[in-house]
Amino acid sequence: MRLSAGTPSRLGASWDGRGTNFALFSANATKVELCLFDGQGRRELERIELPEYNEHVFHGYLNDVSPGQLYGYRVHGPYEPEQGHRFNAHKLLLDPYAKKLAGRLVWSDAHFGYRTGSSREDLSFDRRDNARGMPKAVVVDESFNWGRREARPSIPWEDTIFYEAHVKGLTMGRKDVPAGLRGTYRGLAAPAMIDHLKRLGVTSIELLPVHAFVDDRRLVEMKLVNYWGYNTLSFFAPEARYGADNPLDAFRTTVARLHDAGIEVILDVVYNHTAEGNHLGPTLCYRGIDNASYYWLMPDNARYYDDFTGCGSSLNLTHPRVLQMVMDSLRYWVEVCHVDGFRFDLATELARGPNGFDRNSSFLTAIRQDPVLANAKMIAEPWDLGMGGYQVGAYPSQWSEWNDKYRSAMRRYWAGEGSLIGEVSSRMTGSSDVFNHDGRKQRSGINHVTVHDGFPLADLFAYNEKHNEANGEDNRDGSGDNHSNNFGVEGPTDDPQIVALRRQLRKNQLACLYLAQGVPLLLAGDEVGNTQGGNNNAYCQDNEIGWVSWDGLGDKDDDLTDFVGHMAQMRKRFPQITSQKWLDGRHADGSFGVLWLTPSAEEMTETDWAFPDGRFLSYVLSSNEKGGNPLFIVLNAAPEGIPFKLPKLTEFKSWRQVLNTADDNLSIAILPPGADVDAPPRSVIAFAGTPA
Structure with a gap:
């Protein structure tokens, strides 16, 4: 028997x-x-x-x-x-x-x-x-003692601040994390790391792939590895290199400790392809179990794969058993491992049907009705590499999406490009042109300037060109379209003026990220000036290039940790930033959601929006609470100072400066409406109105 x-x-x-x-x-x-x-x-x-x-x-x-x-x-x-x-x-x-x-x-x-x-x-x-x-x-025993008091944080979307990090890379350079924990799951929850996340105001840590993955043979032969992990072998098993003793329990222990600190855990998941590659790839799992069911095959020759991912093959979620596997995997990570949400790599591929992206696809429909996933955060990278793959703004209301329109506009604006104030105004107020439909809210857009793929923030203002030679592909890999500006010197410099300018521009990007409506995502290390030496595709660099350098922590030129924490507090202090109501202009009764103003504090006209090479934008966000404070925000990307007037709003007697990226020692200036003020070159400043 x-x-x-x-x-x-x-x-x-x-x-x-x-x-x-x-x-x-x-x-x-x-x-x-x-x-x-x-x-x-x-x-x-x-x-x-x-x-x-x-x-x-x-x-x-x-x-x-x-x-x-x-x-x-x-x-x-x-x-x-x-x-x-x-x-x-x-x-x-x-x-x-x-x-x-x-x-x-x-x-x-x-x-x-x-x-x-x-x-x-x-x-x-x-x-x-x-x-x-x-x-x-x-074979595993899935039981685990979470403790009677373990509770998931359940951070509301409007209060969410994401921090994208690599499990190993985040802690390898942290000397205040015990040596035995660096580079592991448990290192994420070391007291020093939790203290740092709390200091930043982070609510949710988004981890690059932790599903078990494979180092490509080509990389191994080059003595490199698939560091980022976008080469999945198993959708249920935690990657063992981050917790060799017992990766499942190590991961769950880490989740429990982060939850105790009030921090959510979000997983970057790669269900769009596997480690088996194209028709010349290895036979490790799915290909040898039932190739015709698991993968999209070319309709006229099933020998070849229909590749929407650029990785050789694509999982076919229109097959009910493949869809079941993905859904079972998601539920497993929520129920057994207590994760709080998912960021879906190349999510458009998952929602493809015979005619391309389908907003009512089996995958999106299954997610919509699943009770286990009802409270999990669902975040799409809303594109793939196939025809019609770019679908920013097209996902159902349950979803949020990486908003690369924000990234592109803000990079171009602070790199010095003019005539962008119309685009920037939309990005700073939730990208209503993209997301204001079908009952969607501002939280639909995940705003980011930098993520794992591309330059970190310090490199965005230090390199005009990518420098990916260490990847072994003769610098052919990685995007050449970075919208960066080195301000005269490629790479590090001792020129104090350039050092100061680069620091201020980093502050500008961080300030805008936190002042913008939508959900901010901060790349790990951007707060301390982490650099990859100009490498904008560090996917194979399991070393100092890919790891976060914490050398800037405590350095007066590099460390912006307290500044980021201040910006996180501003999001709490001014609830209109996190409002889930779309903004409108002046109403007949004089009320408004947002007022766009010229430097002379007059409401902007069509002519003002078309100002040639315009680099100055100012606006007032009305308080969405009775008796609250309006917020007047000025973005000056011009290389020179620009004089402007403070708005005259009869219900407010004065304006108090609450932000100035050009002044580290912010002097609290209280000024009357109509006062003349100078916006420093390339700066972000903000004022809070005081009720009369």
Whole structure:
């Protein structure tokens, strides 16, 4: 009675306290063998054919298999690439639902289903066993003691401030994090890191991929790694390199400690493609289990993949079992690991149907109705590389989206480009031209100037050109369209005027990010002047290039931590910044949401908006609370000072300066309406109105 039928109802390896049920989906396989390994994963102990097949699921129950057991699958079926089938039972395959992996992928030609070097390429067939170099799935006990008082923060969208960070890169350079915790899950919740996040006013840490991933063979041969992790092998298992002792429990312990500090955990997830690449890629999991079901294949020749991602292949979420896997994965991370939300890499690919992006796709519909995910934050990177892939503003109201229109406009504006005040006005007030439809609110836009992909903030004002030579691609990789300005010197300089200007421009970008309606996202290290030496594509740099440098912490020229904290407090102090009501102009009764003003404090006309090469923008945000303070904001991107007048609003007797990026020691000036003031060159200043 050791082996029985088990159930197809729960995919993966499920331990019930007495034994383990194994269940694997494949619509086109003819037979599935479960392979059990010794504790080191070196020796295959036995192969057991799963005895039952129901609803395209092979399944069986073993009553003497317990947590810690290493296993994999060998899947039999036709090897017919031109028909979309790539079964090869000589290849040990990872369970798509594996919750923990043992061992690392050791590259060799044996991982390919075809004979590498053959003139027939992937139409040939390889009979080598790859088991020795494959990571193995591990049966796990999912139980975990969260403690009776563990509670998720549930930060309202309007109060949310994201901090994008890499698990390893965030703490490797922090000397106040214990050496044994640096670069690990647990390091994220070290007291020094939590103190820093609280000092910044961060509410939600957004982690680059922690799903188990693979270092590309090409990178390994170049002695590099896939540092960022956008090369997923398993959508359920936490990446072991950040918590080798017990990555699942290490991750959950970290989540619990961050929650105790009131900080949410958001995961950057990559469901759009896998580590298996194009038709010449390895056979590690999905390709060998059911290639024709998991991937988008070309309709006229199923040998090739329809690639919307630029990574060789694309997962096909129109297939119900592939959609189920993604949904099961999301629910697992919420229910078992207590994460608070997800940022979806190349989200447009997930919502594709036969005719391209579909706002009512199976994926978006499944998310919309799922009760487990109802309170999770859903954030789209709203594009992919396929036709019609750019879909900023097109997602349902449950979603928020990375707003690259904000990034582009603000980079160009503070780099010195003129005639952008109309564009900047929209970006600072929630991008209503993009998101004000179908009941969507300002929180729909995630505003950012920098993210992991591209220059960090310090490099944005230090380099005119990318310097990606360390990536081994002759500086051909990475975007050449950075909207940066080095102000006369490429890279570091000792020129005090340039140093001061660069610092002020960093403050300007940070000030705008926090003053803008929408949800701000801060890139880890931007607050301390972190640099990548001009590398704008550090995806393979697991070293000082890719890690956050904390050398600027405490440095008068580089450390803007307290300034960022001040800006976070301003968002709380002036609720009109975080209002979820779209702004309008002057009403018949004299009330308003926003007033756009000329330097002479007159309301702007069409002629003023078209001012040639304009670089000055000023406006008043009315308080959305009775008796509150309006906020007058001035953005001067001109290289010279510009005189202006403070607005005359009869219900307010004075204006008090609350921000000036050109003055580190802000003098609290209280001035009457109509007073003449100078906006310093390239500065952001703000005044709060005092009720009469």
